[in-house]
Amino acid sequence: xxxxxxxxxxxxxxxxKGWRRLGERERELLAEHTPVPEGGGxxxxxxxxxxxxxxxxxxxxxxxxAVDFAESAIARAREEHADIEGVRxxxxxxxxxxxxxxxEERYDLxxxxxxxxxxxxxxxxxxxxxxxxxxxxxxxxxxxxxxNTPEERRGIALDEEEIVLLGAGWATVERLDADGLAFxxxxxxxxxxxxxxxxxxxxxxxxxxxxxxxxxDAGRVLLGRSRRGMLELPGGKTTGPEDFAAAAVRExxxxxxxxxxxxxxxxxxxxxxxxxxxxRLTAVVRxxxxxxxxxxxxxxxxxxxxxxxxxxxxxxxxxxxxAALALDAVWPGVIPSLQPVTSYPIAADQPPVPGEPAEAGRxxxxxxxxxxxxxxxxxxxxxxxxxxxxxHRFAPEVNLAAAYDGGDxxxxxxxxxxxxxxSSVSAAWLxxxxxxxxxxxxxxxxxxxxxxxxxAELIAHTSGPGGRVITVDIDPWVVRRTRRFLTEAGSxxxxxxxxxxxxxxxxxxxxxxxxxxxMITYNCWDIAPAWREQLAEGGRLVLPLEMGGYTRAVTFExxxxxxxxxxxxxxxxxxDQGQQARTIPVVSLLGGGLTLRFEHGTAAExxxxxxxxxxxxxxxxxGITMGAANSCFGSLQLYAATILPGFCRLAxxxxxxxxxxxxAKDRDAPAIVGDASLAYLIHVQTKxxxxxxxxxxxxxxxxxxxxxxxxxxxxxxxVRAWDRRVRADDNDRHADxxxxxxxxxxxxxxxxxxxxxxxxRCRLVFRWPxxxxxxxxxxxxxxxxxxxxxx
Numbered sequence: 001x002x003x004x005x006x007x008x009x010x011x012x013x014x015x016x017k018g019w020r021r022l023g024e025r026e027r028e029l030l031a032e033h034t035p036v037p038e039g040g041g042x043x044x045x046x047x048x049x050x051x052x053x054x055x056x057x058x059x060x061x062x063x064x065x066a067v068d069f070a071e072s073a074i075a076r077a078r079e080e081h082a083d084i085e086g087v088r089x090x091x092x093x094x095x096x097x098x099x100x101x102x103x104e105e106r107y108d109l110x111x112x113x114x115x116x117x118x119x120x121x122x123x124x125x126x127x128x129x130x131x132x133x134x135x136x137x138x139x140x141x142x143x144x145x146x147x148n149t150p151e152e153r154r155g156i157a158l159d160e161e162e163i164v165l166l167g168a169g170w171a172t173v174e175r176l177d178a179d180g181l182a183f184x185x186x187x188x189x190x191x192x193x194x195x196x197x198x199x200x201x202x203x204x205x206x207x208x209x210x211x212x213x214x215x216x217d218a219g220r221v222l223l224g225r226s227r228r229g230m231l232e233l234p235g236g237k238t239t240g241p242e243d244f245a246a247a248a249v250r251e252x253x254x255x256x257x258x259x260x261x262x263x264x265x266x267x268x269x270x271x272x273x274x275x276x277x278x279x280r281l282t283a284v285v286r287x288x289x290x291x292x293x294x295x296x297x298x299x300x301x302x303x304x305x306x307x308x309x310x311x312x313x314x315x316x317x318x319x320x321x322x323a324a325l326a327l328d329a330v331w332p333g334v335i336p337s338l339q340p341v342t343s344y345p346i347a348a349d350q351p352p353v354p355g356e357p358a359e360a361g362r363x364x365x366x367x368x369x370x371x372x373x374x375x376x377x378x379x380x381x382x383x384x385x386x387x388x389x390x391x392h393r394f395a396p397e398v399n400l401a402a403a404y405d406g407g408d409x410x411x412x413x414x415x416x417x418x419x420x421x422x423s424s425v426s427a428a429w430l431x432x433x434x435x436x437x438x439x440x441x442x443x444x445x446x447x448x449x450x451x452x453x454x455x456a457e458l459i460a461h462t463s464g465p466g467g468r469v470i471t472v473d474i475d476p477w478v479v480r481r482t483r484r485f486l487t488e489a490g491s492x493x494x495x496x497x498x499x500x501x502x503x504x505x506x507x508x509x510x511x512x513x514x515x516x517x518x519m520i521t522y523n524c525w526d527i528a529p530a531w532r533e534q535l536a537e538g539g540r541l542v543l544p545l546e547m548g549g550y551t552r553a554v555t556f557e558x559x560x561x562x563x564x565x566x567x568x569x570x571x572x573x574x575x576d577q578g579q580q581a582r583t584i585p586v587v588s589l590l591g592g593g594l595t596l597r598f599e600h601g602t603a604a605e606x607x608x609x610x611x612x613x614x615x616x617x618x619x620x621x622x623g624i625t626m627g628a629a630n631s632c633f634g635s636l637q638l639y640a641a642t643i644l645p646g647f648c649r650l651a652x653x654x655x656x657x658x659x660x661x662x663x664a665k666d667r668d669a670p671a672i673v674g675d676a677s678l679a680y681l682i683h684v685q686t687k688x689x690x691x692x693x694x695x696x697x698x699x700x701x702x703x704x705x706x707x708x709x710x711x712x713x714x715x716x717x718x719v720r721a722w723d724r725r726v727r728a729d730d731n732d733r734h735a736d737x738x739x740x741x742x743x744x745x746x747x748x749x750x751x752x753x754x755x756x757x758x759x760x761r762c763r764l765v766f767r768w769p770x771x772x773x774x775x776x777x778x779x780x781x782x783x784x785x786x787x788x789x790x791x
Contacts, residue, residue: 006070009070012070013049013070018049019050020114021052022113025178025179026142026178026179026181030056033140033185034185035060041061041062042063042103042106042109043057043062043063043107044102044107044111044129045065045067045111045113046067046115047112047114048067048077049068049073051066051081051089053111053113054087054089055084058086062086062109064087065087065102065103065107066087066089067091067101067102069094074091094125095119095120098357098358106132107133107134108133108136109138109140111140111142112140112143113142122165122166123306123308124306124309126166126190127316130186130189130190137187138185142182142184143158143181145160145181161303165225165303168192169191169316169317170186170187171187171188171189172186172188173186191312191315191316192315192316193314194313194314194315196320196324197230198275198276198321207237207278207281209238209281209282210285211322211323212233212235212248212249212252212260212265212287213284213286213330214234214252216307216355218307218357219310219360220307220308220309220355221308221327222234222305222307223316223319224255224302224303225306226302226320227301228320230318230319231316231317231323232319232320233323234248234256234305235248235255236255245265245283247283247285248265249262249265249287252287252290254298256295256297256305258290258292258293259290260290260291264287266348267283267346268285268329268330268346268348268350269283269284269343269345270283270284271283271284271326271342282325284330286330286348286353288353310331313327313331313334319335325338325343331484331485333397333414334396345480348487352490356393360404363401364387364391366406367386367404367405367406368383368387371428371432374429376430376433379462381461381462381463382432382435385458389454389457390489391403391404391454392404394452394454394457394485394489395425405427406428406429408427409427410427414477414478423475424452430553430569430571431454433553434569435458435462437540437567438519438540439517440459440467440517441516442467443463443464443466444463444467444517445468445516446467447505447510447517447518447519447534447535448469448470448472449472449502449518449519449520449522450473450501450573451472451473451479451496452478452481452521453481453485453490455519456494461491463493465493470497470509470515471496473496473498473501474499476498497509503528505534513536514534514537515536516539517535517539517541517542518531518539520541520542521573523546523551523573524543526759526762527563527741527761527762529762532558535558537560540556541556541563542554542556544571544572544573547642547757547764548642548647548649549584551572552570552638553569554567554569555568561743562740562741562742563741564739565741584597584598585602587603589610590613590659593652594650594651594652594659594660595651596651597649597651599649605675608675609704609705612676612678612704613660613704616704617703618703618709619703620700620701620713624698624720625698625699626696627697628696635722636681639726640670640715641670642764642766642768643718644715646672647671647672648671648672648673649668649669650663650669650671650680651667651668652664652667652668661680661682662682663680663682673711674707674711676705676706677707677708679702679708679712680715681715682699682701683699684697684700685697699719701715701716721770725768726768726769737767739765739766739767740764741762741763741765742764744760744761744762744763753767755768
């Protein structure tokens with residue numbers, strides 16, 4: 001039998017038919033090569049049929065998930081093995097259904113008995129199952145082989161080439177015989193890092209061809225396993241007078257049996273490279289609609305065609321170089337470490353291409369609910385945007401679970417040469433919170449600095465059909481990636497521009513009267529004048545602002561030339577680039593064991609500090625404590641950073657017992673510097689307990705140098721003043737400062753009373769609760785702390 005459709009299997013099992021019984025040799029090999037781990041193990045039996053293997057594994061001591069797509073098979077399995085404990089019988093199509101019913105915990109053993117030849121997308125399924133194995137776990141495939149199968153039934157058997165492909169990428173593949181069946185035990189990593197490889201040299205003087213990029217209704221891309229031992233896209237050379245789109249459509253039909261209308265074939269990029277010294281021009285053709293049944297009309301050239309998950313493209317082994325480059329042209333970043341190639345993106349009028357697995361919808365709904373339950377998305381438009389915009393399509397290099405993580409995790413999409421993250425898809429809760437504070441109405445036109453696509457689409461959906469977003473980024477790769485993703489899955493209401501975002505949007509894209517709102521999506525040490533000037537009167541600007549090295553997403557409202565803060569949210573983003581990029585002065589001490597970071601931009605005199613650090617340490621307890629949540633510590637840090645002259649941050653690079661400070665390794669503490677002296681603030685645990693509410697910490701100041709005691713007292717008084725005036729209650733709630741931002745050069749007498757923090761392009765004035773501040777004369781500002789504390 002060579003059934004391919006679910007209804008055929010449904011009828012098969014419904015008529016009381018079965019499959020080859022589990023043999024004694026198979027039982028022996030399972031016991032020998034996949035023993036139950038000590039303490040019990042978990043197994044997944046894929047294509048369980050009437051459940052004989054699943055019941056046997058349960059008898060060995062496994063907890064078993066037994067799945068089959070035929071309802072009649074599961075019904076018979078439940079009936080025939082009603083007395084077996086430890087098995088969950090699940091109706092599930094492992095190729096197409098949402099895998100939510102499977103355990104989130106990984107499996108020690110996964111079995112496919114007499115099933116593998118019926119799987120369509122074999123590479124994808126084996127890779128996905130391999131990712132569900134625990135370290136040391138095994139995937140066991142039990143299958144007929146061609147040499148032991150009558151010719152009329154070889155459709156249910158594997159040949160030797162297919163068995164080799166099955167084991168590709170696994171650390172170990174052990175092949176055993178079970179009464180004529182191949183018994184394959186696969187262990188270790190289930191993938192091989194992707195390489196772009198070439199074919200044999202060509203005999204022509206130049207090559208011109210087209211490659212078709214096709215996705216299925218789940219958004220997976222079609223690739224063929226060629227007889228050359230590599231993955232390829234459908235495609236080939238152009239012939240006669242046909243254009244590139246027509247060539248791609250013709251090659252798709254000839255190689256896969258799928259048909260497409262040339263009107264649905266869009267040339268998106270032209271790639272120029274060479275093959276063994278021969279010039280090669282390749283058109284990347286995105287096909288947005290097709291019909292037919294996938295086949296393999298050219299078995300002499302290809303072993304099979306199947307659809308692959310985009311996130312798996314980084315570990316599928318060898319890929320034909322032009323195909324790898326074509327995949328990167330459509331989804332930049334899905335294949336890492338490709339050699340650069342000359343490419344010419346073409347602004348094709350391509351419609352968005354739908355398609356996602358059922359799992360994506362479920363995970364998106366769960367992510368949205370997590371954000372909503374956390375209070376980050378109270379409005380209906382933002383909630384609907386979270387439920388609608390396909391986040392995973394703007395981060396195709398990660399799996400769905402990572403893309404839709406509802407917690408405090410961003411998806412890093414680009415690193416610089418030093419390995420520092422320079423572009424990402426931010427945590428969903430933070431994106432929702434910042435969009436909420438934009439206060440968008442229907443039809444709003446919004447400026448976004450720092451591209452990626454997903455956040456801009458959230459904004460566009462929140463603004464409704466009449467809304468529009470202008471997103472700007474300085475990195476050409478990021479802009480190219482954003483444009484491609486917006487073309488693939490966007491609303492067509494977002495425009496991506498390559499420019500220095502610190503200069504604002506190009507003038508012709510700024511609406512009359514200014515943007516209704518603006519959002520900056522990278523850490524800003526300074527506030528660019530263009531962001532204020534291009535903002536409408538009363539409009540909102542939300543940006544992650546660094547103040548003393550501590551970042552808050554601050555919501556500002558424009559009133560004339562002044563920005564008034566309306567909200568503060570704790571956050572962290574990638575650093576700014578372009579005109580706003582800054583190098584923070586850093587001083588290394590004690591052979592690199594400590595570093596001082598002068599986050600305000602000007603380093604203090606540090607002569608004599610190393611000698612002081614080798615001397616005695618002075619310590620003063622503040623008497624101020626905090627609970628396990630520690631949420632108020634950030635408020636205290638910001639308070640100290642904005643009121644204390646000589647403020648800096650002291651970082652430790654040794655464990656506390658190896659260094660001179662009590663600072664944990666790779667952490668830092670608020671500090672102030674004096675003449676060959678410094679003091680810094682840490683917290684030490686004073687109470688412990690089984691419950692979080694039983695734990696307690698106290699703030700303690702440590703100091704070195706002759707002026708250390710005086711500096712310590714200044715820090716102690718700062719902590720106590722914050723506790724009295726800013727900390728609202730014992731539950732670690734706190735008040736935010738009143739903050740206004742004024743253009744650089746604003747005279748002191750035109751500033752409101754408060755603590756002034758000068759940036760290059762603006763002046764920040766902080767007014768903390770209960771703190772009355774007299775502005776110092778300009779000549780005095782860098783020196784002593786001329787303030788009067790309010791009562």
